Amino acid sequence: MSDNIIxxxxxxxxxxxxxxxxxxxxxxxxxxxxxxxxxxNGAGKSTTMNMLVNLVxxxxxxxxxxxxxxxxxxxxxxxxxxxxxxxxxxxETASAREMLQLHGRLYHMDPKxxxxxxxxxxxxxxxxxxxxxxxxxxxxGMRRRFDLALALIHxxxxxxxxxxxxxxxxxxxxxxxxxxxxxxxxxxTIFLTTHFMEEAEELCERLAxxxxxxxxxxxxxxxxLSKHKTKNLEEVFLKTTGSNLANEEVNLKASDPYARSRx
Amino acid sequence: MNTFFSDWYYLSIRNIxxxxxxxxxxxxxxxxxxxxxxVNAASLSAFSKVPGFPNVSYKDFIAPTAIxxxxxxxxxxxxxxxxxxxxNGYFKKLTIMPINRLAIILSKLTExxxxxxxxxxxxxxxxxxxxxxxxxxxxxxxxxxxxxxxFAMAWSCIGLIAALRTQNARLVQSMFILAFPFLYLTTSQxxxxxxxxxxxxxxxxxxxxxxIEGVRSLVLFGWGNPAIWQxxxxxxxxxxxxxxxxxxxxxKTLR
Numbered sequence: 001m002s003d004n005i006i007x008x009x010x011x012x013x014x015x016x017x018x019x020x021x022x023x024x025x026x027x028x029x030x031x032x033x034x035x036x037x038x039x040x041n042g043a044g045k046s047t048t049m050n051m052l053v054n055l056v057x058x059x060x061x062x063x064x065x066x067x068x069x070x071x072x073x074x075x076x077x078x079x080x081x082x083x084x085x086x087x088x089x090x091x092e093t094a095s096a097r098e099m100l101q102l103h104g105r106l107y108h109m110d111p112k113x114x115x116x117x118x119x120x121x122x123x124x125x126x127x128x129x130x131x132x133x134x135x136x137x138x139x140x141g142m143r144r145r146f147d148l149a150l151a152l153i154h155x156x157x158x159x160x161x162x163x164x165x166x167x168x169x170x171x172x173x174x175x176x177x178x179x180x181x182x183x184x185x186x187x188x189t190i191f192l193t194t195h196f197m198e199e200a201e202e203l204c205e206r207l208a209x210x211x212x213x214x215x216x217x218x219x220x221x222x223x224x225l226s227k228h229k230t231k232n233l234e235e236v237f238l239k240t241t242g243s244n245l246a247n248e249e250v251n252l253k254a255s256d257p258y259a260r261s262r263x
Numbered sequence: 264m265n266t267f268f269s270d271w272y273y274l275s276i277r278n279i280x281x282x283x284x285x286x287x288x289x290x291x292x293x294x295x296x297x298x299x300x301x302v303n304a305a306s307l308s309a310f311s312k313v314p315g316f317p318n319v320s321y322k323d324f325i326a327p328t329a330i331x332x333x334x335x336x337x338x339x340x341x342x343x344x345x346x347x348x349x350x351n352g353y354f355k356k357l358t359i360m361p362i363n364r365l366a367i368i369l370s371k372l373t374e375x376x377x378x379x380x381x382x383x384x385x386x387x388x389x390x391x392x393x394x395x396x397x398x399x400x401x402x403x404x405x406x407x408x409x410x411x412x413x414f415a416m417a418w419s420c421i422g423l424i425a426a427l428r429t430q431n432a433r434l435v436q437s438m439f440i441l442a443f444p445f446l447y448l449t450t451s452q453x454x455x456x457x458x459x460x461x462x463x464x465x466x467x468x469x470x471x472x473x474x475i476e477g478v479r480s481l482v483l484f485g486w487g488n489p490a491i492w493q494x495x496x497x498x499x500x501x502x503x504x505x506x507x508x509x510x511x512x513x514x515k516t517l518r
Contacts, residue, residue, distance in 0.1 A: 053359050078361040089352025093284040094277065105273040106360050108266055150356070 002067060004028040005158055005189045006035075006052065011061035013047050013213075021047040023213035025061070029158075029191055029206075034184045036204030037193040038233075040241050044213040045193040046086065049162055052191070053083050066157055079107065082156035086163050088147045092136035096127055096146050099135065100153055107154035114153075121149040124179060141172030148179060158189045165199060177203060197233045207233075211241040270362040274370030281344055282378050292336040293385055300329035300390075303452065315456050319483055326395040327478040328451040331411060331471075333386040334379040335446060338415040339439045341371045342422020346435040349426060358516070368509055371423060372416040379415040383408060395482070403481040406491070413498040414474050420505035427512035445471045450479075473497040 006029035013022040022044040029035040037045045050056035052063055054074045063070040066080050091099055097118060104114030122128045125145035130138070138146060144164060151159060161180070165173040180203060184190050194200050200207055201221055208218035217224060217240045221233060228236045283289060304322040311321040348354040357367055387404070397403050425435045448465045449472040455463050466472045477494020 055355055055359055075361040078359055081359075083356075083359055085352055085355060087352035087355075089348075089354070089356050091277070091348075091353055092351070093281050098277075098280075102273055102277050103360070106270060106357075106362050108269065108361070 003030055005031040005066055007064040009062045012059045014059045020213055025215055027208055032187050032189055034190045034203055034205045036200045036207040038200055039210035043210040045210050046162055049160055049193055053081055080157045082151035083160045084147045084151040084164055088143045090135040095132045095134055097131040103153045117153055121152055125149045141168050161192045163193055201233050209240050216240040267363045267366055270366035271369050275373040278370050278374035279377050293382055296329045296332035296386055323395055326390050327482045330383055330386050331475055333382040334411045334415045335442055337378040337382050338375055338419040339422055341375050341419040342426045342435045345423055346426035346432045349430045350432055364513055375416050375419040376412045379412050397482050398485055399481045407478050407481050410477055410494050410498050413502050417501035417505045420509045423509045424512045427516050449475050451475050470497045
């Protein structure tokens, strides 16, 4: 068994119209590692992650997860990965328990195993008391936590998280972090994209920073600080991407007519 | 159980539950066919005395249209539910699970079939209550439902294709309006012999005409009428073509 659970080589994604979202990315993630992907908006983080779970088709390059080539057996990869997306997609007309049961069935799990896993996950994300309520009644934090439980129902080997704490209050964020640390401690490989430097520093053993569809630097937090001669990760981010979140906000407002009219 | 069939089964159960969540969503598609039937039967009853009209009451003549409309209206929901799943991201979750994609489409069609039976039965009971009878009996009733269910599943594919291709909720919802020209440019209210020439020509090319005439034959006349097999052929051809197009659209959603 290879030490690397994710191996990506020369990955490219070019959308119709010639937009190059990912431009020759190569990296690996070790088994049991907590790996973080940082980068400004439009850097290609989410596209890369979506290609890793086959939600977006790659233009070229190779992706191997847990020894399986995504081109040869995508269904085998689906069984091994859990994915909590940026947009928390839930069935609003179902309860949390119903959704977990359905997903367990769709992963072809044994009914007894599904029941045990549901009890364990609801406890983990602290939603036992509201498990039979429709998910449409959940707050933002509850929805994020439930989405995490949903991604874990089939006991995946690798968990992909696309900005899992965006829009959450500090308490809910801490709660999610605690769950993720616990899962990683149990041996699960976690691949995370985030905008928050604090989150990356707090959770990730190793990081890659993306900009313009390419990885501009990678290593552990301490390696990055010494390599770029900076005091904190934010400085590494600014130095390697030439961007900061305030600039991004200005750019977003400039391209959004509603933002302009709102002032 | 084979994984394809188990995927289809469990996704269908999920979709069928959506029919009555919330239960009020069922009311318009049951109320409207009854409303049209009651208004038309009352206001146009004298029409049956026009020379060339078949030897039946106007109420009996338009009863098949009422059953058809109940089922026709139910077929639009599948596309709306799918576009909601796409918009909130749930559809993406389904596409990265080890499930057969055909099962996702078939489970939507199963929901349409179940809703069609539910709504069709309610309208049928109300029609029985006002004295409408089905000439071909119990077997004829089964044949009516079979034809209408095949057609409803085929028609619902138009909403599914629009949902998959555009991912736009407003557009998919507005597709509901398409039902009206397809319904009224037929023999739903008037025999073809009494339609103006242009309308009669349009009705000849409108597939819905063949479904309504097939159901009408089963309700009013008997088994010998060729309109019955023609209705089944048109419904089946539409089903095969539109399901194939839906699957094609599904593949294109993975960019």
